[in-house]
Amino acid sequence: MNPGLIPLIVYLSLLFNTLSEAQPSSAGPRPLALNCGSKDGGHDADNRKWESDDKYLVAADKSVSSTALTHEASLCSDVPYMTARIFKGETSYKFNVNSTSRYIIRLHFYPSNYPDYNISDSYSVVTTGTMTLLRNFSAFITAEALSQAYLIREYSLAAFNSDSITLTFKPADKSFAFVNGIELITEPELFDDKAGLVGVADTAGTIDGVSSNMQTMFRLNVGGQYIHPKNDSGGLMRSWYDDMPYMFGAGTISHVGNVTIDYKGLPEATAPADVYRTARSQGPDPNINKHSNVTWVFQVDANFTYLVRFHFCEYHLEKINQRVFKILLNNETAFNSADIIAWTGGKGIPTRKDYAVYIGNKRGDAELWVTLHTNIDLQPEFYDILLNGLEVFKLSDARSNLAGQNPVPSEMMQKQLIANREAHDPNSICSKQVIVGGAATVGVAAIVLLIMIRKKRRAPGSDPGSTSWLPVYGTSTASKSTTSRKSHGSNSLSKDAVCNCRYFSLLEIKRATNNFDESKVIGVGGFGKVYKGVVDGNMMVAVKRSNPSSEQGVNEFMTEIEMLSKLRHRHLVSLIGFCEEGDEMVLVYDYMGKGTLRQHLYRGNKITLSWIQRLELLIGAAKGLHYLHTGAKYTIIHRDVKTTNILCDDSWVAKVSDFGLSKTGPNMHQNHVSTVVKGSFGYLDPEYFRRQQLTEKSDVYSFGVVLFEVLCARPALNPSLPKEQVSLADYALQSARKGTLEEMVDPHLKGKIKAEAFNNFTDCSIRCLSDHGMERPSMGDVLWTLESCLRIETKVEGTTNSPKSSSPSDMVEVPIDNSDMIAMHLNTLNLDNDDDDDDAIFSQIVNPQGR
Template identity: 55%
Template sequence: MDSRPKVSIFIRKKDDTEAAAAQFQDPSLPSTVPYMNARIFRSSSTSYKFPIFTNSRLWLRLHFYPTTYANLDPFGSYFSVFANGVTLLHNFSAAVTAKAFTQAYILREFSLTSTGSGNLNVTITPGKESYGFINGIEVIPMPDIFNRPAVLVGYSSETLDLQSSNLQTMFRLNVGGQFITPNNDSGLTRAWYDDSPYLFGSAIGVTSQADKKVKIEYTEDVKEDIAPVGVYSTARSMGPDSKVNQKYNLTWIFQVDEDFTYVVRLHFCEFLLTRINERVFDIFLNNQTAQLGADVIAWSGSLGMPVYKDYAIYVQNGTNEIWVALHPDERSRPERYDSILNGLEIYKVNNTKDNLAGPNPVPSEMLTNAEAAEKQFATTESKVGKLIGGVAGGVASCALVVALVVFVKKKKHNVGPGKTVNPLPDYGSSRKSGTTGKPSTGSHLMNIAAGLCRHFSLSDIKNGTKNFSESHVIGVGGFGKVYKGTIDGGTKVAIKRSNPSSEQGVHEFQTEIEMLSKLRHRHLVSLIGFCEEDGEMILVYDYMANGTLREHLYRTNKPPLSWKQRLEICIGAARGLHYLHTGARHTIIHRDVKTTNILLDENWVAKVSDFGLSKTGSNLDQTHVSTMVKGSFGYLDPEYFRRQQLTEKSDVYSFGVVLFEVLCARPVLDSSLAKEQVSLADYAQHCQRKGTLHHIIDPHLKGKINPECLKIYTEIAGKCLLDQGIDRPSIGDVLWNLEFCLQLQENPGGVEVAEDKANDAYETHTSTISVYEETANKEVDSTQSNPFSMMVDLKGR
């Protein structure tokens, strides 16, 4: 509670404030504290006063969860925040910011200069005819990690004094490594994020990790406060091919506010090389030279010793990006043409008016277009129930009456994610019409599906299902019940009817029609038509006589599938996903791959179904979609859950779970088992590491799987479940390996020959592997000459 005396916080004009609980809880919130409770500021300025008994710098972290409090419109909130005269936020809208970045909550972190032994006053001033709010405040004394001047790029021998500067954290990345939680930081409770979303183009280099024998040794100049061991023990470099490296830059791009100076802090640590002039490179910021002849060993003096460099660059009006580029220094003639980076931070520096506030972000064109389509999609009657897209969609209500939680602390605490790039919208809840309370879609669907699928009348649907008779129900999903029905005098169909209380609604209904009316593939379920009459949302599909894959694996009276049948079904599903990822006009990410969404027709042909949660990428340069997490527990990609950034590798993870589910014939989550066995994904990986995976295979399959087939199958399934998406194979690689498994299973006598060919191809293939665009065509050509080369290469691409 922010009003407790023991916290020593005082609020002026308290009558203008009130404590309020959030009416909805977004599932992507990291915790209920502090986000589910807020203090509302109605009119005049209100200040928090924090007694400070230290001369050190301070971390000030502000937490915002823009949702409905006390029936107030979150988009009606605009306010400014000041700290001891420094403007931190001006005319700030948390709702607009969260919407633009498709995040549920916002964290702003500032590093403020010493206040001496006095008070830190944080003042919140609502805009005219508006209100302000805040969910959490953290004030943390910090060591002075800004005690060196930064080299001012573009100005010879000029530097910027950081000790007297107030700073805002813009980005903090563990380059080449995984997300580092605040609890694993070096005492400063910072979060370090994956750098891959910010990489430019396809030339992303290679990542590496220090051997356990290499100890990271801090020095008097570089202490652990600068960055944790986890940052210095991983890196991204350009790769082993010097000729390729000379032709490109390793580049990251960051969106920032214009007309500010920024400090770019680069962290380096060599844990592979030991000699001076072995790896030398140049550093560029926004096409200006920041450093020529960077030699990490020359700077540090030894293997495993961290160094960091600070560079300051002014981002002028009309520019809102910072480009960080590394290129081998050819003038020095090093032993290898390469570059390396371990960590990267970007801080905004206050201007001459003690201002750090930038404008509210502008939603992307894609988000704006999607909203326009959504408005066109809804009828005029649906305006009463219109939801705020991308901010708190698809959430459950929660009633907690507690005041704002304020942290004045020195211990560790979790913080939320930073900026994301290339955001896309996410609408998680259905719209309701103002008169009936039922969904209303209008004629937009008719335009989408014209000539591609049929529009059925409600009377046709009722006749075909005997007025939705319970005897015709063949399944129940997140959207609603599925009925077996008939149309056109006897054609069997599957009819999916929306449940009004379902979390899936109009958006999922529209997505399914938009996707399937334009996609035609042997391994995707075919949409015949739809009905949106009288508030109903109904989809009509081809009837799948053998139901879902799940119902043939466990808890069923049906005969078990043979191993060959299971392989063929997995291959079919992989082909369907491969088409979605690569064959359609834009990459389509299914987002809900599971055995109940793999359907089987009368010939046991597998078809991927249920596209209500799918997302579309607009182009190949976009590496991820920032979106509120959706999917099914047990199949959910942990990286997607942590970062809310969706890629096709999220589908690969889910499909890896499917592969183990097919092999083991058990639920992906089973609370009746011992704790370590509840999650199939976790337990399968554990057994794989221990070499005991054969103990959990479906008893019906034991002794019936060719050993080499099983080896390839379990290896590719395990690769799908790797923690980082970049390390997972593509669905195309998975497909190749599954087809190889089928060949091994069907032709045991040809295994030795196939292996020899595969190994020969592998040796040739790996000698030319490159992640760079320039050599990609060569890699494809080499695989065409021998079909086994890709099958045995289990590395993620």
């Protein structure tokens, strides 16, 4: 080499490096992830690289870096949430992009307090070009209302026809803005230019998805598990969530298909193969399917158009007109004859369909209802529906705006927030009265206030007030009463609770129970006796009457009503109504024909449940608890999980019951609720007992005891056994250390549990019983393990049968091949109709088929 060329090569190399640094590496398709406020970036819990945001800032003098003062236990990763970029004035990021590409922008917010900044004072305006993404946005209010520790806002933006994107943060008046993480990812063209607009004439009824800017509202793996961003297709790092918390329909069945997904002309980035390998259908009974539908309900922002994307993949059937169904959006028909095979031409071939609907604000609410219903007019071979995935996108309006309003916390949440403030205010009257064991009990101030109102209302001459009621889901069996309906409890209950529950007069209750006839007693609990009754002529109910001398009284009565009036889930009990008149406090539930889980395990050593049946019931209970912890608007801790509070309806669907001791969970500034210890011995979390600090992991501990109770068919406490075996939890932990867990197994199950399922089940159960809550799995992890155990057990059997019947358990993922699927549709349910058991309790759901 010519020595004279060496200086030139060195110079060119340095110049090239300088130019490379001058052009941020975000240009082009490489995904960009910024850990805002961090100098070094870092790696998240999945070892994904995040870089500092410094070099992308414009007018950086108006912003500061900061570190969160608190660390929420539910944070998925410290990166990017523990550092933040705080904006004191309008500040922008500038990213070099490809002018012809769509881009996904994700904004991550962790509304913790930061040094010198009160997070409740933060209100942000976020724009990109002329598009408004957020306006007057309070991450604090939003996280409180949704009971989430952190928030992610995702947007899909059309091509800018520019070589850069400017993302601007501006604080509202006298406040500050902040952000913890920013992602910028090139998005392949996944949208059509002609998506049908529901309810509009064909000539004008289309939406151009290619040129639309949109916000991702919901992304669901229907019938399947949560899909982590690292398992997404196309490198788009999307999260796909379980659809169950949004379901509002008849009983359904989840399927897992063992099929190779052939995308053909569909871009693989549309959805990962795991979305198309799972699905939800109605079930085996065509007579039920003809008269019911499957519905998902979403809370959305009013006065926007929404693009709803349906993901389909048929892997059971293979002919046209075998399964044909209608697609409806807010009761408007989007498509009348959906036939997946007609669309794709065969099994294992996915497709997606987009439909749009405008949602105004005529009634002051904003809900999107997505409904599928079999089309019986076309007489398909099977009356059923199928759906694999669902996405909902909000489209920008005519003002280039995507911003909605901050959510309004529920009445119960507002009461708790008020109670929290009063508990920390030394001048508050209530706070002086609610000190329990030296610690202010979260939420007790609200209850004390309600009791004070109750006492004032009962003063002589006071007007008891009146209220109307609405039957749960408007079921015909809960028709309006013809007798007096003065609600003596309405003044001390929230408006929602009163409106969502029926009020029964004491006369109606006495008629239903034959004046509380002792022969009608079907159970006795801490609250009082439970009676079998009949209302509205032929509707069987369970009536729970308060015992005036019971330690459980008005607090549990109101808690049960407040909780259950707001919760709707297939595996949670639902309240029909209540009565409060004179000194009587009564709760009314639908009658539960199969009683408690406990009585089917070891009552008189009469074992009636197989291992697979026990797994199905545990899965149902786990789904109910998982929903309480993560699916509701705020975390709910049951606090009394045990086998007598897991009930079975006539179809052997497990439901979690008895919410009298339940508590709303900690807010985002706490990782526990300080409260007096309550629960049942044998199931009580030792960490909760020692520290009087309640978390959702306390429920996990109790459920761990339930798991061993089901496996071993013995009570949580049995004083008649040797000392080391009295406590089931302690005995299980000792046996695990000795390697002798198999010796504890119920003799009826020995040799009938596959080794892999047994190991997975017991490992999960032992982790649930960990002494420290942080070491226990979440209820979601427990649910996943139980479902995996069921899949292992059903690999040979192929199907799972509910106890004493051929009915498949609701919402349980089971592999179903073609012949099984056809058999399911050709055979109706053959439910067991045994005589009512004397120990049967109650399910508290008005009509399971109407949900």
